[in-house]
Amino acid sequence: MRRIAWFRRSAKVPLEARPFDLLCLTVAVVLAVHAPHMPIWLAAALAGTLGARWWQRRRRGGRAPALLKLPLVALLSGVVIFYYGSLFGREPGAALAVGLLVLKLLESETARDARVGAAFSCFALMSALLFDQGMVATVLVALGLLPALATLRALEPTHAAVPLPRELLPALGLLAASLPLALLAFVLVPRLSSPLWGTPNPGQARTGLSEDMSPGDFTDLLTDDRPAMRVSFDAAPPPTSQRYFRAYVMWNYDGRRWSHIGTGGTPGEVEHQSPLTRYTITLEASGQRVLPALDVPVEAPEQALLSFDYEVLSARPVNDTRTYTLRSASSYRLEPRLDDRERRRGLRLPAGFNPQTQALAQRWRAEFGSNDKAIVQAALKLFHDGGFSYTLAPAPLGRDAVDDFLFSTHEGFCEHYSSAFTVLMRAAGIPARVVTGYQGGYWNELGNYLLVRQSDAHAWSEVWLPGQGWRRVDPTAAVRPERVRLGAAAAATGEATGWSPSQWWLGLRNRWDVVNRWWNQGVIGFDTLRQHGLLTPFGLRDADPGMLGLLLAIGGSLFAALGLAWAMWKRPANDPARASMQLLERRLASLGVVRRHSEGPQHFFIRAARALPTHRAELERLMRTYLELRYAYDEPPAELLKNFRQAARDFRPRRMVK
Amino acid sequence: MPAAFRRLQAWAERRLPALTRYKRPESLPITLHRRRVYIVPTAFGTAFTLLLLVMLLGALNYSNNAALLLTCMLGSACATSMLVAFRSLHGLRLSAIRQGQAIASESMVIQLVFAADDHAHASVHADMDGQTETFMAPARTETWLTLNLATSQRGWQPLPRIKLWSNWPVGLFHAWSWIHPDHAVLVWPRPEPAGPPPVLQGEYDLRRRLHQGEDIAALRDYRAGDPQRHIAWKHSARHEHLLVKDFEQPEAREEWRLDWRALSPLSPEARIARLARWLGEAEAVGRPTALWLPGEDIALGHGRSHYVHCMNALARLP
Numbered sequence: 001m002r003r004i005a006w007f008r009r010s011a012k013v014p015l016e017a018r019p020f021d022l023l024c025l026t027v028a029v030v031l032a033v034h035a036p037h038m039p040i041w042l043a044a045a046l047a048g049t050l051g052a053r054w055w056q057r058r059r060r061g062g063r064a065p066a067l068l069k070l071p072l073v074a075l076l077s078g079v080v081i082f083y084y085g086s087l088f089g090r091e092p093g094a095a096l097a098v099g100l101l102v103l104k105l106l107e108s109e110t111a112r113d114a115r116v117g118a119a120f121s122c123f124a125l126m127s128a129l130l131f132d133q134g135m136v137a138t139v140l141v142a143l144g145l146l147p148a149l150a151t152l153r154a155l156e157p158t159h160a161a162v163p164l165p166r167e168l169l170p171a172l173g174l175l176a177a178s179l180p181l182a183l184l185a186f187v188l189v190p191r192l193s194s195p196l197w198g199t200p201n202p203g204q205a206r207t208g209l210s211e212d213m214s215p216g217d218f219t220d221l222l223t224d225d226r227p228a229m230r231v232s233f234d235a236a237p238p239p240t241s242q243r244y245f246r247a248y249v250m251w252n253y254d255g256r257r258w259s260h261i262g263t264g265g266t267p268g269e270v271e272h273q274s275p276l277t278r279y280t281i282t283l284e285a286s287g288q289r290v291l292p293a294l295d296v297p298v299e300a301p302e303q304a305l306l307s308f309d310y311e312v313l314s315a316r317p318v319n320d321t322r323t324y325t326l327r328s329a330s331s332y333r334l335e336p337r338l339d340d341r342e343r344r345r346g347l348r349l350p351a352g353f354n355p356q357t358q359a360l361a362q363r364w365r366a367e368f369g370s371n372d373k374a375i376v377q378a379a380l381k382l383f384h385d386g387g388f389s390y391t392l393a394p395a396p397l398g399r400d401a402v403d404d405f406l407f408s409t410h411e412g413f414c415e416h417y418s419s420a421f422t423v424l425m426r427a428a429g430i431p432a433r434v435v436t437g438y439q440g441g442y443w444n445e446l447g448n449y450l451l452v453r454q455s456d457a458h459a460w461s462e463v464w465l466p467g468q469g470w471r472r473v474d475p476t477a478a479v480r481p482e483r484v485r486l487g488a489a490a491a492a493t494g495e496a497t498g499w500s501p502s503q504w505w506l507g508l509r510n511r512w513d514v515v516n517r518w519w520n521q522g523v524i525g526f527d528t529l530r531q532h533g534l535l536t537p538f539g540l541r542d543a544d545p546g547m548l549g550l551l552l553a554i555g556g557s558l559f560a561a562l563g564l565a566w567a568m569w570k571r572p573a574n575d576p577a578r579a580s581m582q583l584l585e586r587r588l589a590s591l592g593v594v595r596r597h598s599e600g601p602q603h604f605f606i607r608a609a610r611a612l613p614t615h616r617a618e619l620e621r622l623m624r625t626y627l628e629l630r631y632a633y634d635e636p637p638a639e640l641l642k643n644f645r646q647a648a649r650d651f652r653p654r655r656m657v658k
Numbered sequence: 659m660p661a662a663f664r665r666l667q668a669w670a671e672r673r674l675p676a677l678t679r680y681k682r683p684e685s686l687p688i689t690l691h692r693r694r695v696y697i698v699p700t701a702f703g704t705a706f707t708l709l710l711l712v713m714l715l716g717a718l719n720y721s722n723n724a725a726l727l728l729t730c731m732l733g734s735a736c737a738t739s740m741l742v743a744f745r746s747l748h749g750l751r752l753s754a755i756r757q758g759q760a761i762a763s764e765s766m767v768i769q770l771v772f773a774a775d776d777h778a779h780a781s782v783h784a785d786m787d788g789q790t791e792t793f794m795a796p797a798r799t800e801t802w803l804t805l806n807l808a809t810s811q812r813g814w815q816p817l818p819r820i821k822l823w824s825n826w827p828v829g830l831f832h833a834w835s836w837i838h839p840d841h842a843v844l845v846w847p848r849p850e851p852a853g854p855p856p857v858l859q860g861e862y863d864l865r866r867r868l869h870q871g872e873d874i875a876a877l878r879d880y881r882a883g884d885p886q887r888h889i890a891w892k893h894s895a896r897h898e899h900l901l902v903k904d905f906e907q908p909e910a911r912e913e914w915r916l917d918w919r920a921l922s923p924l925s926p927e928a929r930i931a932r933l934a935r936w937l938g939e940a941e942a943v944g945r946p947t948a949l950w951l952p953g954e955d956i957a958l959g960h961g962r963s964h965y966v967h968c969m970n971a972l973a974r975l976p
Contacts, residue, residue: 115702115829119709122732126713126725133724142728149735152828157792158781170827174742178734185730186723195719320721524723560737567741567748568692570776 013111017058019154022147022167023114024054026121027101029144033128033137034098039083042095046102053105064106072103090130097124111155118151133320135519146171181559188552190545191528208286209247209436209457212259215397218415222392224454227284228438229292230517232449234278238294238330240440244460244472245292245452247437249309251345253426255353256401258419258434265308270296271336271469272329280325282520289314292437292452294328295472301326302529309433310334323525334470338431346431346464354423356403361427372430372465376473379424383417383478386410390480414476414483418459421475431464435472439483447514458483577629577641580648584622588612591653601626615653622647683816683840687773688752690822695747695835697740703830706736736830743831746782746824749775750795755817756802757843759966761934765806766843768817772801785821812847812930812973816840846969849935850928856914856936877901913946913958930972937972941965951975 027050035043049072053064076099077087084092101124104117125144129137149171208228210217229245237243250258279294291304291312300306301324304314312326338346349358361375368374387410394412397404402423405416418434425432439458441450460474476483535543535551543551585595585604593608605623609616625644629636699707710733717725751773758767770784774795783792786805795801809815823834877890880900894900916936921929933949940947941962948958949968952975956968 119702119706123709123713126717126728129717129722129725129728130720133722138724138728141724142731145728145732145735149828152830155829156781156826158794158826174735174738174827175731178731178738181734181737182727182731185734186727189714189718189726189730191721192718195721196715197719320723523727526723527721563738563741567745570749 013155015109015111015114016154018164018167019111019114019151020057020108021054021164022151022154023108023117023121024050024105025164026118026144026147026151027105029140029147030101030121030124030128031098033125033140033144034094037091037131038095038098042079042083042099046099050102050105053102063109069103069106072106073100076100076103094124094127094131097127114151114155118148121148133524135516135523138519138523142175145175149174181556184555184559185552187526187531187534188548188555190548191531193528208288208454209290209292209438211248211288211290212257213248213250213415213419213434213436213459214257215401215415218413218457218459221454221457222413226454227451227513227516228286228454228456229281229283229452230449230513230520231279231281231294231441231452234280237443237450238277242295242330243440243450244458244474245294245438246296246310246435247290247292248435249307249311249462250434250436251309251348253348253350253419253423253434255350255399260311261309262307262311262313267306267308267310268335268342269337270298270310270329271333272296272298272331273333274329274331276327277330278325278327280323282321282323282517282525283318284520285320285322286318289317291318291322291324293326295330296332296334297326297328299327321520321524323521323527323530333468335464336467336469338464338469343431343464346433347426347429349423349426354400354402354427356400356407357420357423358427360406361424361429365428372463375428375430376425376463376465379421380473380475380478382406383421383475388412388417388479390476390483414459417475417479418461421473422461425461425463433462433470435460435462439474442510444510444514446511447517449517451510451513451517576645577626577636580645581626584648584651587651587653601630612653615651618647618651622651683838685840686752686754688837688839690747690750690835690837692744692748695744695833697744697831697833700825700829700832703736703832706830710736736828739828740831742827743824743833745777746779746826747822747833747835749777750779750782750822751775752837752839753800755839755841759846759969760807760809761846762809762812762848765808766845768805768807768843770803770805770820772803774799774801779824781826782822782824785823787818807843809845812845814842814974815845816842844970844973846973847927847930847934849938850931851935853932853935855939856916857920877903913948914940915948915950915958917950918952919950926975930975934969934972937965937968 028047031043031046031050056064076096080092080096080099081087084095086092087096097120101117101120104113104120108114108117122145125141125148128141131137146168150167153170154167208221231237231245248260250260252259252261276298277294281292283291291301291314293310293312296310297306297312300312303316304312304324307313314322335342364375364378368378386406389411390413391411392413394416395409397409402420405412405420406424415436422432422434436457436459438452438456439460440456441452443449444451458474458476460472460476462470462472464470531548532541532543540547581601588608589595591612593604593611595604599607602623605619605626609619609623612619622644625640625647629640629644710729713725713729714733716722717729752770753773754771756769756771758769760766772779772793772795774797776797778797779795781792781794783790784803784805787808789806791803791805793801793803805820807815807817817839819836819838821834821836823832825832877893878901880889880902884902888903890901890903914936916933918929918933921932924932937947937949939945940960944960946958946960947964947968949956949971951971954971956964956971959967
């Protein structure tokens with residue numbers, strides 16, 4: 001028997017050191033996951049407060065002075081309002097929540113305070129996912145739940161004192177055990193068809209393609225290595241030089257800025273001559289409505305539409321990762337007949353800009369007559385042979401940007417080339433427009449998909465030629481063919497980014513990207529559509545929320561039954577002597593000596609010996625061993641038990657022949 | 659409000675026996691099986707569930723699948739903790755009760771012996787008469803839980819109902835079970851605070867008797883003036899000096915023959931209280947006592963077990 005130290009319990013349980021340490025750890029994790037989107041001085045101040053409070057309670061104990069608390073709360077609110085301009089919204093809300101959580105620690109002296117702190121920490125952890133729901137962030141937040149659960153567990157009195165890291169293990173076990181039910185719920189919880197209240201504004205501008213293009217816009221993009229989208233093709237991927245993903249088609253030019261028109265009108269006629277390419281794109285959150293599509297898409301995905309110039313525009317801005325499937329034509333004639341309105345739009349130039357360019361175009365027109373193709377070739381030849389160079393850090397341009405570029409600086413990157421080329425074409429009377437999007441990408445062998453980074457952003461031109469419709473012309477390719485053939489990384493080598501990552505690092509990065517893609521598609525992109533797709537093989541088409549709820553209830557009950565079975569399961573007592581005795585009873589019963597319900601072992605053996613006189617000696621020996629085993633010791637010697645089991649196995653009685 | 663609640667509880671126990679099952683006394687051993695372990699969410703559990711719902715709604719509203727996944731995980735962990743709470747009581751067995759000794763209006767130490775079967779029971783609380791004790795029962799061992807029982811008057815006192823409960827593991831669920839062992843403890847009578855010493859009858863009671871015990875301990879060297887009849891001649895023969903049988907504390911060796919009948923003018927309870935006081939005084943100095951009670955005649959004896967025997971007899975008097 002063991003004597004255990006008992007604990008007294010009172011209504012107001014004071015907070016012991018261990019749960020407080022765990023609570024501090026929880027809040028530290030909350031602060032860590034929120035720190036990236038908080039001003040660094042605020043994060044540092046909160047971390048300092050947290051550390052000071054921990055040290056103060058550890059060294060001297062007692063709550064922080066009340067005189068300190070109120071001014072601190074006022075200071076926190078003031079700082080948040082001063083910095084963000086409001087207490088509401090995603091960033092200020094998160095900063096305020098984390099700050100209040102840290103200040104809550106100052107007065108945490110009872111078990112109840114710790115409970116409230118731990119629960120609110122869970123909430124604050126979840127809110128960190130509004131900023132980033134990537135895999136790393138999610139795993140970090142999940143790990144943050146461990147100290148929160150451990151805090152709650154440490155509040156329940158028990159005498160076992162274990163080192164702090166081991167306190168986290170039971171919480172890990174609890175989370176692991178709850179994973180199957182969590183996955184079931186995740187898959188089956190009906191998603192909302194439309195948000196109940198406003199979705200948070202994306203906050204600071206994400207780098208990415210924008211609706212307009214002005215000089216220098218692309219510089220940030222071309223040095224941004226974050227993934228923009230991942231594309232998997234149903235059949236073989238198109239060759240590198242065909243991987244043009246169009247996003248915006250830009251018509252309007254004011255001498256400096258190109259911008260697109262957007263929706264309106266019906267998509268023009270497209271004649272495609274080769275089989276369509278079917279592919280699926282997982283687009284990272286962009287905050288924009290545009291959905292990039294390969295070359296010329298022939299249809300729009302759900303909740304998106306096709307504009308008259310073949311932009312794919314989503315109904316809502318893409319604030320979360322989005323997956324869509326499209327079909328595109330790779331060999332096509334786009335709008336072989338151009339109506340007057342579009343022709344005028346494709347020729348419009350701001351008056352009074354770029355006189356030199358205008359003059360050059362007029363000269364070409366005079367030289368080549370009505371041969372538009374020859375004018376295009378002349379322009380490309382100019383870029384190729386005119387001493388132009390590709391650089392991400394070009395000299396600044398003046399008011400007549402295209403004139404400056406074409407006749408003096410001679411350096412730039414895709415936006416300069418496409419812009420200048422389009423202006424040249426329009427000046428020569430050829431309808432032309434700028435198209436921005438992505439070009440190239442990295443083919444990930446491991447995951448069998450194309451990874452397109454922000455740095456693959458590109459701008460090219462389209463010109464309308466009689467009988468051929470809109471043709472894609474990439475003037476950058478004339479200057480730096482590697483840009484198109486090998487991709488942005490090759491074009492930029494040694495120019496702007498300055499360092500070239502070694503091969504194994506690239507390999508590692510690509511493997512990591514496979515995991516991220518899996519996460520984006522499997523978890524973040526798991527929407528109503530996927531939910532239905534998952535259930536279709538089970539014969540459930542168009543499962544409505546009611547049906548999903550029913551399935552969830554059934555699955556939940558199943559797990560509840562499993563859990564109850566676990567909770568009530570009793571390990572059968574291991575009693576080898578009893579098992580051997582039962583074996584003997586079975587063998588004797590087959591010869592007609594059945595042990596009666598209330599019969600003791602001694603009586604039973606004597607009766608058996610009387611019934612089977614030939615086995616008398618054996619039975620008496622068995623009886624003696626069994627009685628000794630059962631009644632002579634508290635803990636019978638192993639030797640004796642072994643002997644009895646052996647003897648019971650060897651005992652094979654035979655009926656006496658009368 | 660508590661009074662109203664108690665009345666409601668009493669009514670429920672009378673009218674809804676199925677709901678309040680096993681609150682009646684039952685014999686040992688008492689095993690907590692699935693039909694007598696109840697679970698409700700704690701106040702914190704309810705609040706936490708509301709918080710989870712808010713998180714769920716937020717995750718769905720912002721179609722934030724990562725948050726949804728983790729909310730599902732946290733919710734599922736809460737549901738799992740309910741099973742753990744159930745398991746922390748399920749299978750616990752109250753196998754024996756040991757009682758201490760106490761006079762009326764003092765608190766008596768009660769030890770409940772709990773046996774755990776194949777799994778450990780962490781953080782189980784026992785409520786009895788407003789006091790709460792916490793214990794933990796490791797797997798396949800017996801654990802003693804010590805409780806203090808308030809007593810009021812002498813005689814058999816039944817054990818009150820005991821609530822075993824646990825909020826293990828994270829305080830979201832409250833699992834409880836009532837046990838009411840059919841067990842009574844014997845409470846000794848309270849001695850009167852002061853009173854006369856017993857009137858001793860018979861001359862032989864006054865006779866000085868030898869202190870019983872080891873011979874050597876009761877012998878000392880002869881001193882001038884010691885009476886001759888106290889010399890231990892046999893022992894002295896083996897020593898150089900004369901040895902004398904020692905008589906320390908002559909009063910202590912007076913034996914008291916206490917008699918119920920001798921206290922006839924007093925009321926029965928007053929007699930019991932006086933006898934209890936005399937027994938206590940005699941026990942304190944190791945004086946042999948005999949006790950005559952209606953229905954029981956306890957022969958001369960001394961020591962703790964004799965005292966216990968006498969006090970038990972007094973406690974049992976009608």
